[in-house]
Amino acid sequence: MQGKYQRRKKAFGPTPAKSVPIKSKSGKIIKVKARPMEPWGERYKELSSAIKNVNDFVMQSIPTLSILSELDEPPTQEEPSKAIDALRQGKSPGNDGIPGEVIKTGNYVPLKPLHNMLCKCWKE
Incomplete structure (x- = not known):
C-alpha cells in the first residue's frame, strides 16, 4: 500500500499544505x-463566553425525563455474564487490546470476582 502513495507523490509532487x-x-x-x-x-x-439569552417559554417546553433510580443499583450477578455473551465476534479490540473472542470463548473468566470488582467500581 505504501508504494501506491510513493508513486502518486512521484507523479503529482508533494501535496501542498492547505489552510483556511x-x-x-x-x-x-x-x-x-x-x-x-x-x-x-x-x-x-x-x-x-458570549452571553446566551434563552427564552423561558422554550426552557419550560422541554419535557423533563423521569429519574431512573434503577441505574443507582449495582449490577446483578447475571449482568456480567449477559454482557460477555453479548460480545460480538470479529470486532476490533477495546482499549485493553483484548478481542471479544478471547473473553467470550476463554471460559476462564471468574464471574464472581468480576462482579465484585464491578460493584466496587459502581459504589465509588
Whole structure:
C-alpha cells in the first residue's frame, strides 16, 4: 500500500499544505504563519463566553425525563455474564487490546470476582 502513495507523490509532487483563512472582527483576513490556530482559538473562546439569552417559554417546553433510580443499583450477578455473551465476534479490540473472542470463548473468566470488582467500581 505504501508504494501506491510513493508513486502518486512521484507523479503529482508533494501535496501542498492547505489552510483556511479567518477574518477578524473588522472583516480583514488574518494571515498568521507562526501560529495558525491562534485566531481560531480566540474566535471560539469569544463564541463560548458570549452571553446566551434563552427564552423561558422554550426552557419550560422541554419535557423533563423521569429519574431512573434503577441505574443507582449495582449490577446483578447475571449482568456480567449477559454482557460477555453479548460480545460480538470479529470486532476490533477495546482499549485493553483484548478481542471479544478471547473473553467470550476463554471460559476462564471468574464471574464472581468480576462482579465484585464491578460493584466496587459502581459504589465509588
